Amino acid sequence: MSFEPKGRVMLVDGMALLFRAFYATSYGGYIRKTKAGLPTNAVYGFLQYFFDAVSTFEPTHLVCCWDMGKGTFRTEKYDGYKSNRIEAPLELIPQFDLVKEVVAELGVPNIGLAGYEADDCIGTLSACFSEESEVYIVTGDHDMLQLVDDRVKVVIMKKGRSNYKVYDPAELMAEKGLTPAQVIDLKGFMGDTSDNYPGVKGIGEKTALKLLTDFGSVEGVIENLHALPKGVRAKIEADLDMLHLSRDLAEIRRDVPVVCTLTECLWQLQRENAARKFDELEFGSLLHLLKAVPDDRGIVQIEFGELG
The missing domain is CATH 3.40.50.1010 (5'-nuclease)
Structure with a gap:
């Protein structure tokens, strides 16, 4: 219709x-x-x-x-x-x-x-x-x-x-290589300096985009932590709470x-x-x-x- x-x-x-x-x-x-x-x-x-x-x-x-x-x-x-x-x-x-x-x-x-x-x-x-x-x-x-x-x-x-x-x-x-929902997840990983929330320390736009391209979403990344390079995995595990909080702050x-x-x-x-x-x-x-x-x-x- x-x-x-x-x-x-x-x-x-x-x-x-x-x-x-x-x-x-x-x-x-x-x-x-x-x-x-x-x-x-x-x-x-x-x-x-x-x-x-x-x-x-x-x-x-x-x-x-x-x-x-x-x-x-x-x-x-x-x-x-x-x-x-x-x-x-x-x-x-x-x-x-x-x-x-x-x-x-x-x-x-x-x-x-x-x-x-x-x-x-x-x-x-x-x-x-x-x-x-x-x-x-x-x-x-x-x-x-x-x-x-x-x-x-x-x-x-x-x-x-x-x-x-x-x-x-x-x-x-x-x-931008993103779906609308991924715009929110991107901010979860990389934070927002203008709005002053950090995301995951040490993860910038390039890494965040690759994670979302490979695994689709924050949930997809977390489910596949074992497949990530050790350094990236360690950063996400150390900042899991802030990842979720940053994504929540980013969501309209x-x-x-x-x-x-x-x-x-x-x-x-x-x-x-x-x-x-x-x-x-x-x-x-x-x-x-x-x-x-x-x-x-x-x-x-x-x-x-x-x-x-």
Whole structure:
């Protein structure tokens, strides 16, 4: 029986777009602010990225997902998780709430839940929406590749304007030699320096990829420890607990108690509300984007301004 999707849902990793926009627009030392002194550079850049993705992938439905504070079930499991992250720049902090206000005025739901990361909300919603629709996840985070399936594509934002890499299961296997599930197992073995969990000490990406190619999964490797070189076997045996913990930390949850229906996330630009918000934030140079959006669909071609 063929699959007839009820539209295309685009799940936006709001944190990824916001951070990317902040650093892209503050690189030269200039921070865009309102006349009252409110920093707005990250929100301004976020909107350019947002509308470019909408123009490129033409969703019928839109959701934006966010982290809701530092503490999550992962920090409870491992207190070193992301403990290496530096504090957000002072000019970015007020823009966390501001960007959600702007997204809401566009007519797009903001989804986030304390105790979980945006990734987990995206994982849950992608599983839910893919039952009826095709799903595109827009992010810069390669961890999201574990969510790829026949109805879920992960769109990785690359350097430069309008530059995306779209992954489905075939592309993931062709480029990285991995299935979606193996993306999680890979992190179990090699850890993640960005998120600050170690994996198995002494095992890097090359060895981890060979183990997964030869034995398929963490379980397959453990069942075949006797067949491994002595050095690799010793490293895994010494760090078995951390292997399992690292894999657990890497796995994006798909059962978070968040709910959003297709009706709630139908993409219909709230033009007047958005225009008022743009005017309030002195985004006059972006108002033409709203005027260019057709009434029936929020699809618009934009010109990148100060973003590179």
